[in-house]
Amino acid sequence: MKVALVCPYSLSWPGGVQGHVLSLSTHLRDLGCDVRVIAPCDATPPSCEVISVGKSRSFDANGSIAHLALGPRPFLRVRHVLDAENFDLIHIHEPFQASASVFALLQSRDTPVLGTFHAAADELDHYRRLRFALEPLWRRITLHAAVSDAAADLARKYFGGEYRILPNGVEVEAFARAEAVARDASEFVVLFVGRLEPRKGCAELIEAWKTVEARVPEARLWIVGTGPQEPDLRRAAADAHLSSVDFLGALGTEELRARFKSADLFCSPAIEGESFGIVLLEAMAAGTPVLASDLPGYASVLRGGAGELFAAGSSEALAGSLTALAENSARLSALVDLGRARAAEFDWRILARDVLDVYEEMLTTGVGRSAA
Known part of the structure; x- marks a missing residue:
């Protein structure tokens, strides 16, 4: 199985989503997956399996700083990678975060997409302001997931639907x-x-x-x-x-x-x-x-x-x-x-197997898009 893990945030900066994606990629490879990580990088990519879509710029986001790669070059880079690699499945983290995630979702075509939501808050400004523009993107996701009930609640507040809980892990x-x-x-x-x-x-x-x-x-x-x-x-x-x-x-x-x-x-x-x-x-x-x-x-x-x-x-x-x-x-x-x-309970060796089971479910049973 050939899988793309897409991260919107630069892997050159520490962060929960970045750490999640890199750890998951390592353990999926241990389970026999052919994995590529698609993300911005501001320095040498951390491994040969990482495909950089370009350097990032910093933006205020959800009370923190997000390092995102925006513009036509990253968009075209994502298109080139998706066309060239012919993935069986695309796993997009923070699918509504501008940068590689939105670019991959827009260009996923007929490839199954697992979208994992990470953010949690009482409300999220760009979800609120762009809700109607994001709803067509939400429908492009084959299976919706979240790292916690709190993250699922936030996404559900704006877009409805059901979310599979695929939590963060730890290198126990x-x-x-x-x-x-x-x-x-x-x-x-x-x-x-x-x-x-x-x-x-x-x-x-x-x-x-x-x-x-x-x-x-x-x-x-x-x-x-x-x-x-x-x-x-x-x-x-x-x-x-x-x-x-x-x-x-x-x-x-x-x-x-x-x-x-x-x-x-x-x-x-x-x-x-x-x-x-x-x-x-x-x-x-x-x-x-x-x-x-x-x-x-x-x-x-x-x-x-x-x-x-x-x-x-x-x-x-x-x-x-x-x-x-x-x-x-x-x-x-x-x-x-x-x-x-x-x-x-959150050992990555266990959780990566759970994620792989979801991939196999999506590919073998043709899991449909969650209803809004």
Whole structure:
């Protein structure tokens, strides 16, 4: 089976959709699929199976930054690749995101298309404004999917239909076998990983940390990531005279896994725009307990008590949860076991097989287009 995985975002920048596509492509190849990844790239493509449609430009999108390749050249590049490769199936991620995804959907012709929606929010501006223009594209998708119930709910709000849930995955073994970094064992280390932008909630975490540092003298906060809010966050920590906050910047894959492995607690305080929460799975796979805001996407990942939740956007609730967990080693130990079991359900080795089953279903039974 020859499959195209289409990603609208540049693979030269980190992101949840990019990571999903690259991991899925690796595991599909392990299962015998002939896979090509079609996406923008701003540097050398990460593997020989990646076909670049050109360099990207940055745009504001859903409270973050999207790196997209727009214009006639990427459009014609996608056309050339689809014509030359003769794929059996095209799997388009974020099918309504301008760039390679929309270009591939427009030129899919009679090739079956699986469209996977990733975004989650109360509403999405370009879905709302372009709804009637996008509806014909929605009907070009043979089978609609989403990475979570929250992502399916957003797409259904504007376009109706039914969505197969094909979730994000995690490289369980890689995180489980990561080597811990050297650190002071007497400290209680909390880890944050994410782009430093308002929707990720790091400002609320800094505010909460004022209480945590006062109540838990041995507490230390590791902040991993960069972004437009970084100067303000550094200033807020300095103005509050917080001596236990370390800004670590962007880390490579192995060092990031080591930080996950080394922390006593992982905290994801996002306030909006999270459809799933891959970082929660990564922490749990590494054996680190999770505390997260109660967004629907996060709550679905932490189902069954796999992690602790607090009220999104409330620095007071966050401070209370952090201090309570710092003082409850038995609860932390229980969360480790629950989290590992939950992460195992999202092992890419399992999920890629599920995706391949969907491909085979589409090709052998001729799954029809979902009704609007």
